[in-house]
Each structure stands twice: as structure tokens, then as C-alpha cells.
Amino acid sequence: MATATLSTKGQIIIPIPIRRKLHLGPQDKIDIMVKGDEIVLRPLPRDPIEACFGAFKTKKSTMSMVQAARREELRIEDKKWKR
Helix, strand or coil: CCCCCCCCCCCCCCCHHHHHHCCCCCCCCEEEEEECCEEEEEECCCCHHHHHCCCCCCCCCHHHHHHHHHHHHHHHHHHHHCC
């Protein structure tokens, strides 16, 4: 467990081993929550869009998925109008 001291400006310095482990650097954002009588610090992703990138890995390309979805839409439309 690491400790930090609150400065006169209300700032704390996160110890180097913790910053290294969490890959924290200057200008990184940290979410601060109060849970009961505890302060919880949680690093936020640098770029929320980038953090989600690759979350839904697939072997298909985006283009092939769009084309397949469009073919399905066309099939449904054809079926609808051929009644």
C-alpha cells in the first residue's frame, strides 16, 4: 500500500510505482469517487473512442459486414413488394 500527502492546494502526487503500473502520465484524466468514507481514484481512457476500438473483434471486414447487411435489407424490401 502506498501513501500520499495532501498539499496546501489540495493536490496529491500518485507514487511512481502506481503511475508506472497504470501507465499514467501528465494530462491523463482520473475519475474520483467517494464510496462511504473512502476516496477511489480510477484512470479514465485517454480517448473514449480509442478505448472501444477493437472491443468487438471479428474476422470479417467492416465493408463485408455492411454489404451483407445491405443485401439483407434489399432481400426484405424485395419480399415486401412482391406480395
